[in-house]
Amino acid sequence: MYNAESINKILKGELLQQTGFPEIEHLLLDSRKMSFPETSLFIPLVSARRNAHQYMEELYRKGVSNFVVSEQIALENFPKANIILVKDTLQALHALVAYHRQQFHIPVIGITGSNGKTIIKEWLYQLLEKDYNIVRSPKSYNSQIGVPLSVWQMKPEHQLAIFEAGISQPGEMVNLEKIIRPNIGIFTNIGEAHNEGFLNIRQKINEKLVLFAKSELLIYCKDYLVLNECVLTFHAQFGKKDNQEGHQLLSWSRKTDADLRITTVEKGDTHTSIEALYKQAHTLSIRIPFVDEGSIENAIHCWAIMLHLGMEATVIQQRMELLSNIAMRLELKQGINNCSVINDSYSLDLGSLTIALDFLQQQQQHPTRTVILSDILQSGKGEASLYEEVASLLQKKGVQKLIAIGKNISREKKCFQQIPDLKTQFFNTTDEFIQQFNSAEFQHETILVKGARVFEFERIGKLLEQKAHQTILEINLSAIAHNVQQYQALLKPGTRLMAMVKAFSYGSGSFEIANLLQFHGVDYLAVAYADEGVELRRAGITMPIMVMNPEPSTFDAILHWNLEPEIYSMQILLQFEEEVSAAGKTQFPIHIKLDTGMHRLGFEKKHIPELAKILTENTLLKVQSIFSHLAASEDPAKDSLTQQQGRLFFDMSHELQKALGYAVIRHISNSAAIARHPDLQLDMVRLGIGMYGIDSSKEMKDKLRNVSTLKTTIAQLKHLEAGDTVGYGATWEAKGPATIATVRIGYADGYPRRLANGKGKMLIHGKLAPVVGVVAMDMLMLDVTHIPEAMEGDEVIVFGQDLSVHLLSTWADTIPYEILTGISQRVKRVYFQE
Known part of the structure; x- marks a missing residue:
């Protein structure tokens, strides 16, 4: 048990103030994700952009009474709190969790590498959960912050731990090694991800090998030649020494x-059979459904x-054949009856449930939050607790509504029925729920579907x-949040951020994007027209919203919904x-909009x-901001114009x-100017x-992540002979x-x-297929002669990570803005968080 004194x-x-020593069970690093204030320890992290000490008073009012700080605090504002002063809060977090790890003497598997860390971790859980009570990293928590939160989950009832670790620059793995201290290591492979931080x-x-010191x-694959050479050198340094068992x-x-x-890898349509020789003595085989x-x-x-x-060979064979896909993301989709559905129906434990509930809480678009939840299996806890x-x-x-499915959770229904204003329903099986399903019972709700995979909640989805x-x-x-953070890191202290969500957030959505931005502390939103702002307000967005093209006919709506007009x-x-x-x-x-050279809208000098x-003679209006537009901030040849503006x-x-x-x-900088000016x-x-994810400068481009992927499928394949034509007008032969x-x-x-x-x-199967014939209203044709593996139903990438919207816009002789904003509303948007 931990308390402030221990x-x-x-x-x-230095214990600046002690007022009691309640038990501490949870580490709180993000003020927006507080669940258990009475048993939480808040550790405010400090970065170049943000100092989390500013959230202490808010958390104290919400019931948090234990803090670790790295700067002097006005103690009179926290009369009933325990406050510990340290030099560096991130180092304190690492030290605390490293100590916690030392209290356990169970096998700990540490996983690093460029790809596959999360899948291997989740597959190991699937393969070993019948034999061990396992604690593992939630989702892909593998950073300097994610690893401590993962390892802090270790409890006496656990028999095996599996944690992943990732780094983006030299020196980081030393910290993670002390926290994870793995007995068994897996180095998955090596690739180009996060290469920019290394020589x-x-x-x-x-x-990365430092994790296994x-x-x-x-465990590693010798087929990556550079990896093999580095591992052998590492082994020579940390391997068996002085007749003692080492690495x-x-x-x-x-x-x-x-x-x-x-020795053999044979691929079928849906399965792969693999044979191997183990320790030069045993011939073994497995079959996997991939x-x-x-x-x-x-x-x-x-x-x-x-x-x-x-483990016995027969047990390994049986379990390998039952491996299932890993849901690497939380998906947000449009649902029936104006609902939103968060689909996370493949795995369930307390850690992933907390993450999913945080995502649910972030959604403000509907008045009701509903959770469909199965039994939690292999938790290591008594069912009541x-x-x-x-x-x-x-x-x-x-959460206002719970639909619980499973005999275990149904036996503990009293835990849920005693929560005020929580509507509950209980079913023993998924089949029982589906048999009684009535779509009319779901109206204007955000629904989280969260279940252990044996319950097959994908059927409910x-x-x-x-x-x-x-x-x-x-x-x-997640990519949008990452990109926002990349620009925030470039801002001078005190500089605020307004996010442009006009034109349906550049084709990406409305409240879905605004909810994310509001959650991540953006200061302002900007829309083109008042009706866009009204939609956001109706969806629960409370942050300030500027309307860039206010029309007199919408002034009443602007006033009613507390929108802020641009006056030009x-x-x-x-x-x-x-x-x-x-x-x-x-x-x-x-x-107030000023015209400094764009010559579009705005007051002139x-x-x-x-x-x-x-403005000074009336009290009806208050100027919130004064701004202007840069005409060519992305163009080095026009820098003199930008500076003149x-x-x-x-x-x-x-x-x-x-x-x-x-x-x-005052504001004038757009995306390009943030970095360039x-x-x-x-x-x-x-x-x-x-x-x-789109910026004209290569430096920023390398830091940003792709956000949007437009995809479709092959409806039909046609086999043509020489002279056959394709499409309207027979323009291709x-x-x-x-x-x-x-x-x-x-x-x-x-x-x-x-x-x-x-x-x-x-893109089809990673290969480029050219458009042939003209583009019709609902269909177009591609030449896939050089892609013999193409089949009806196959996925087709229109643009995305490997075929950028920038390249597509170049082919179309336009700009990415036009492509993104031109995507029809009939194209369904699917939102996901990694």
Whole structure:
């Protein structure tokens, strides 16, 4: 048991104030994810962009009474709190969890590498859960913050631990090794991910190998030649010494001699059979329900672990054949009856349930939050205490409706029925729920579907999700958050961030993106028209929203929904002032647009004296910000124009602010200017297309992640002879035998007609297939003659990670903005969080 006094001793800190010593069970690093205030320890982390000490008073008011801090605190504001002072809160977090890890003497498997870490971890859980009570990293918690949160989960009842570790720059793995301290190591493979932080591939491998400095065993594949060389050098340093057992290796290979020598790999349509020679003595085989190379490699790593643990060959064979797909993400989809459905139906434990509930709580678009939950299996806790904790979680996260499926959770129904205002239903099996399913019972709700895989909750997901066209746009919410953070890291202290969500968030969605931005602490949103802002307000978005194109006919809606209009002319100013007066409001926030060279909208320099006079003589309006637009901030050849605009804006805004007599926010920087013109960041910047992974500079491009993937499927294959034509107008003619794939996308979905006859291309099985014939309204054709493996129903990538929207826009002789905003609303959006 931990309390403030024992933790202070561990950290060798200074106990600034003690008012009691309640038991501490939970580490709280993110103020937005608080579940159990009474038993939580808040450790405010400090970065270049954000100092989490600022959230202490808010958390104290919500019931948190234990804090570890790295700066002096006004103790009188926390009269009933225990406060420990340390030099560095991140180091304190690491030290505390490293101490916690030392209290356990069970096997701990540590996994690192470039790809496959999370899948191997989850597959090992599937393969070993019948034999061990296992604690593992939630989702892909493998960072300097994620690893401590994972290892802190270790409890006396656990018999095996599996943790993954990832790094992005040298020096990080030393910290994670002390926290995980694995007995058994797996190095999955080595690739180009996060390469920018390292001198070369060898440095990256050697940095990752630090995780296994005190391991008893390291499992790896010899077929990665540089990895093999680095591992052998590492083993020579940390292996057997002075007649004492030290670091041992367990290698596998498909090419050369190894402890596990793969002799045969035979792929079928849905399964792969693998044979191997183990320790040059035993011929073994497994069969897995996957055929891709990544899954084969991941399965062999798992095989090696099971052999090391001494499991019988027949048991390994049986379990390998039952491996199932791992849900690497939380998906948010449109549901029936104006519902939103979060599908996380493949695994369930307390850690992943907490993550899913955090995502549910982030959603504000519907008045009701519903959870469909199965039994939690292999928790290591007594059922009563387990479901009491689950009930408490649901209450803390504002869940109003629970549908519980399973005999165990149903036996503990009293835990849930005693929660005020929580509506509950209980079913013994998934079949029982489906038999009684009534779609009319689900209206305007956000529904989390969360179940252990044996309950087959994917069947429930299909009932609740709106039937979708096979052409979909996938939006990676984690990538948006990452991109926002990349720009935030460039901002000067105190500079705010306005996110542009106009034009349906550049085609990506409305409230789905706004919910994410609100959760991540963006300061302002901007929309093009008032109705966009009204939709966000109706979806529960409470943060400030600027309307960039206010129309007099929408002034009443702006006032009613507390939106903030851009004022760009005297006419609009006077009309809005009149509307505010009629509504009986005062000090209503507005944003003044200045024209510094774009020559589109805005007040010119000659208008400033009159504008200042009008604004200072009335109390109806309050200027919230003064801003302007840069015309060519992305173009180095136009930097002189950008600097000229900056100087003019500074002069005009200074003159206006001086007349107003109070401080206002000034902003002129767009996405490109944030990085290219840091001197123009001022009080706030406006982030638009960069949030979606698109930036003109190579430096920023390398830091950003792809957000949007537009995909469709092959509807039919046609086999043509020389002379056969394709499509309207017969504009394309086969020169010889050809195979043509008709795919489910056309100009009504937003695919440009100008990409006909070879100008546009799409990806099938990783290969580019050119468009042939003209683009029709709902369909188009691709030449797949060179892709013999193409089949009807196969996935087709229109743009995404491996075929960028920037390249597509170049083929179409346009810009990414037009492609993204042109995607039709009939194309269903699927949102996911990794």
